[in-house]
Amino acid sequence: MPKHSLLPTAGRKLLLVVLGLAALITTMLFAFALPSLNSGPHHVPVGITGSEQSAQALRNNAPADAWDFHTYETPAAVRSAVKDLDVAGGLAITDHGVDVYTATAGAPSATSALTALGENLAEQQGTQASVQDLVPFTEDDPRGGGLTAALMPMIFGGIFPALILSSFFPGHRGLRTRLLGALLFSVVAGTAVAAVLQFATHSVDGDYWATALGVILGMAAMSTTILGLQAAFGMAGFALGGALMMLLGNPLSGLATGPHWLPDGWAAVGQLLPPGASGTLLRANAFFDSAGAALPALVLTAWVAIGTSLALLADRRGRRAILPRPDAVEHRSTGAAPHLVKDGAHHW
Incomplete structure (x- = not known):
């Protein structure tokens, strides 16, 4: 190959490498930044129990794209659903207050948002909110x-x-x-x-x-x-x-x-x-x-x-x-020198 063709070839390879690395860094930025910029509660499954009126009021007032409410008959059923990872947390709405069931170990960020949701609901009803962390992190590592x-x-x-x-x-x-x-x-x-x-x-x-x-x-x-x-x-x-x-x-x-x-x-x-x-x-x-x-x-x-x-x-x-090619086997049978096939090791 003539010498004058080596520089353009090297230049093209260098350009491809530079563009590839730039695309990689850009992809990395998108992958790390976009989820963080758009983070927040997105259809978090939450179990609720209480009167139909209070449950409907909660659905009407809470952002539809933030929470996905599932109705249960009793507070015990909500607690069981939280421990089974069927929902990320729960709310038990009674005349005496709002019990907030969380699972910090399962949804650390949703826990604080759900707690705030329960406290706002209790304030609207003129009652108090009680928070129970059903699945916390360990005592030695409370933040996970x-x-x-x-x-x-x-x-x-x-x-x-x-x-x-x-x-x-x-x-x-x-x-x-x-x-x-x-x-x-x-x-x-x-x-x-x-x-x-x-x-x-x-x-x-x-x-x-x-x-x-x-x-x-x-x-x-x-x-x-x-x-x-x-x-x-x-x-x-x-x-x-x-x-x-x-x-x-x-x-x-x-x-x-x-x-x-x-x-x-x-x-x-x-x-x-x-x-x-x-x-x-x-x-x-x-x-x-x-x-x-x-x-x-x-x-x-x-x-x-x-x-x-x-x-x-x-x-x-x-x-x-x-494996030897058929012509190599034929050469062996006639006494001719076999055609050696190289191991394609450099491909892996």
Whole structure:
């Protein structure tokens, strides 16, 4: 190739890299800023009980896009719904006052908004509001700092295995080893993260093994997804997986606020991504006796299946690439030098 063509080619590559990085930073800004700017109660499910007149007055006065009211027969039914994660909180409206049922561990940001809603309702009725936190954070971590901080180690626990294992076990021949290593890492790191949350920081107090299994599944979903994308599409796949977890999954997880504090569309996407599903599963196992754990566990299992399938398809493609071609077999039978087919290791 003539020398004068090298500079334009290098210039085009540099321009593509610069534009790609600029697009990445812009996407990061949108992903982190927009949900925060539009945060607030968005169709938060709230259980209510009381007279039909008072319940209807509450529906008429409360912003329709902020609360989603569900009627129950008794205060006990509302409390049960809160503890089962069917609703984020509840209001029991009586002639003597308003009982506000919250679950800070399930919806930290919605708790303060619901408390304010109950107090305003009680003021309108000329009564008092009584707040009962049915599912609080632990005494040692009353603000849930440990729970919120757990998300980043879980995300990096999905990114690091794909990155590091690829260095030690490169190419197609190391693909299955990388997949096995990612799963083993998820088990070891997941049990360790759960142990720190339960026994070191005392941020959670549920069943340890249920919490650990949830963290393991979350890490496995992230690591196998990134590994599968990397195996199928190379570094572009790794970048896509990392962006999916970090740039979208992290800000849309709702772990710090509860998913109902994000705009509806953002919240729905966040709960379908591994970080959001991992956070919801961790919260359900750690504070609600695994109530509401089925859906996030199903989402994470689907991501594990997707990542594993991509890796296995890449493995099958790689095995075909290193098999001798028919003409090579023919050369062997006639004594001619075989045509060697290179391992496509550099693709993975």
